[in-house]
Amino acid sequence: MSFKLDILAIGAHPDDVELGCGATIAKEVAEGKLVGILDLTQGELGTRGTPKIRAMEAEAAAGILGVMVRENLGLPDGFLENIKEYQLKIVEIIRKYQPDIVLCNAIDDRHPDHAKASKLASDACFLSGLRAIKTDVGYGEQEAWRPKSVFHYIQWKNIEPDFVVDVSDYIDVKENAIKAFKSQFYDPNSNEPESPITSKNFIDSVLYRSRDLGRLTGVEYAEGFTTERYVTVKKLSDIF
Numbered sequence: 001m002s003f004k005l006d007i008l009a010i011g012a013h014p015d016d017v018e019l020g021c022g023a024t025i026a027k028e029v030a031e032g033k034l035v036g037i038l039d040l041t042q043g044e045l046g047t048r049g050t051p052k053i054r055a056m057e058a059e060a061a062a063g064i065l066g067v068m069v070r071e072n073l074g075l076p077d078g079f080l081e082n083i084k085e086y087q088l089k090i091v092e093i094i095r096k097y098q099p100d101i102v103l104c105n106a107i108d109d110r111h112p113d114h115a116k117a118s119k120l121a122s123d124a125c126f127l128s129g130l131r132a133i134k135t136d137v138g139y140g141e142q143e144a145w146r147p148k149s150v151f152h153y154i155q156w157k158n159i160e161p162d163f164v165v166d167v168s169d170y171i172d173v174k175e176n177a178i179k180a181f182k183s184q185f186y187d188p189n190s191n192e193p194e195s196p197i198t199s200k201n202f203i204d205s206v207l208y209r210s211r212d213l214g215r216l217t218g219v220e221y222a223e224g225f226t227t228e229r230y231v232t233v234k235k236l237s238d239i240f
Contacts, residue, residue, distance in 0.1 A: 005068065006033040008099035008147075010090070012080060012117035013043040014058040014072070015181045019206055020153030021103050022065060022174035023167035024223045029066040030170070036069040037062060038093050040086075040117055041077040047195040049183030061180035064173060069097070080116040082123060090124035092135050095142040102147045107226055110156040110196075118152055122228065125150050151225040154209070161224025163231065164213050168220035171210055178203065 007028055011017040017025070017037050025035050039058060042051035049057075055072065062070040073089050080086070094102070102125050105118040127133055129146025136142060154161060167174070178185065183192075186200045196202065213222040233239055 002096045003068070004034070005036045005097040005099040007035045007101045007103065008038060008094065008097055009035065009067075009103040010038045010040065010105070010117070010121045012040050012105050012111070012113040013046070013077065014039045014054045015043070015061070015178070015184055016105060016114070016117075016155065017103070017153075018061050018065070018174065018177045018181070020106065020155050021223055021225070022061075022177045023170040023210065023221065024103075024153075024165045025065050025067065026170040026173035026177070027165070027167055035065075035067045036071070036097055036099070037065075037067050038090070039070070039072040040075045040080065040090075040120075041113070042072060042074060043077055045077040046184065048190070048192045048198065049181075053183050054181070057181045057183060061177040064177040064180055078113060080113045080120060082116060082120045086120055087124045087127055088133075088135065090121060091128040091133065092137050092142065094125060094128040094147065095135060095145045096137065098143075098145045099147050101149045101151065103225070104150060104152045106155040106157065106159060107152050108157060108159065114155055122150055122152075149231075150228050152228075154224045154226070158209070159224075159226060161213070162227045164217050164222035164224045166214070166217075166219040166221075167210065167223050168214065171207065171221040174210075175207065178206070 009017045044051045104121040105114040131144045210221040214220045
């Protein structure tokens with residue numbers, strides 16, 4: 001059984017979406033939008049945790065954000081490629097949920113999977129609209145569907161955003177969703193190996209970026225996105 005989503009957020013790894021656009025998702029959910037998350041891999045190459053642990057954490061985070069559905073394609077962590085096999089798996093999900101907006105990984109980042117997932121998801125969004133590509137996930141041929149907009153959130157690198165979303169009232173929800181991934185981030189009681197994302201400074205930097213983007217745009221907290229094409233508004237006042 002499937003249902004139409006307003007927004008589908010795609011991440012290479014469980015926790016990518018929370019870190020990149022968790023507050024935006026929480027805000028959209030609070031405003032009545034139907035949102036889903038698609039994780040491409042189980043994050044099995046992560047320094048800490050296991051696929052089973054990360055799956056439980058991902059479900060907990062989904063509950064905190066209030067999303068309708070969260071799926072995982074089980075693609076190989078660390079070895080994502082923009083190939084037909086993987087494109088079609090994402091096409092099936094896009095056609096299943098028919099989102100109007102898709103949020104993808106950063107266009108360039110420290111982890112090679114992020115940029116690869118960014119292009120992979122973006123290409124799948126286009127291909128999903130081609131009727132000549134046939135997909136069937138067990139209940140008949142799927143209808144072709146192309147999202148109206150594809151946006152990319154920001155991750156490790158400080159990419160200059162094309163626009164920001166005021167998330168001042170939802171930054172706490174974002175922080176709690178991130179903390180649901182207890183195995184992955186700062187834990188002073190953990191005896192597991194350290195990595196660049198396990199320091200307190202990393203989590204502080206995620207929240208500080210939102211605060212800094214808010215400072216630059218006249219709000220308390222904001223999340224930034226890049227666009228693949230121009231965004232049209234009907235009148236100048238729509239910008240505000």
